[in-house]
Amino acid sequence: MLSMTKSLAAFAVGLALTCTTALAAEPYFTIRSADGAKTVEITAEAIAKAGSVTFKTTLPGTDGEELHEVRGPLMQSLLDQAGFASAEYVAVALDNYEIDVPAEDFTTLGAIAAVEVDGKPLTVRDKGPTWIVYPRSDNAALTDPIYESRSVWQLKELVAK
């Protein structure tokens, strides 16, 4: 009986740790103001709430001409939801790659926060968990190299200037 109580207790502790880990899940990325006054974590919940779009496109920095089905919320939906309306952002990646991204890329060009490619959630290992992706197969103008350089993978932070 004692050993049963012990194993039950161990199970309960294990369960609690598992749940704590799940609840403390890392956000996909954060959006913050340049002065640090406002920071919004983009969690799985925020991503689900923002809805998502899916399109097929070639992906920069990969296998060239092959089309992939990407899915994720419009970055503009996340910005609206989080209450940011800057004219210019800086996208910063886990590898500290950073580049300016004008708001038009989100308001009019339809860049998404891709979280899934070919039906698979993106992990850090495959340029996730979030990758800024442009629907460039739908719009020839988006094949300009400037959009390739703004296709930031492993997005860590979007800073509103």
Ligand SMILES: Nc1nc2c(c(=O)[nH]1)N[C@H]1C(S)=C(S)[C@@H](COP(=O)(O)O)O[C@H]1N2
């Ligand atoms: N996180 C991250 N995203 C990035 C980059 C990078 O170095 N790190 N390079 C950018 C640039 S300049 C281009 S052209 C494409 C492809 O980069 P690559 O050809 O250096 O692989 O991804 C863009 N996104």
Ligand SMILES: [Mo]
């Ligand atoms: Mo590039």
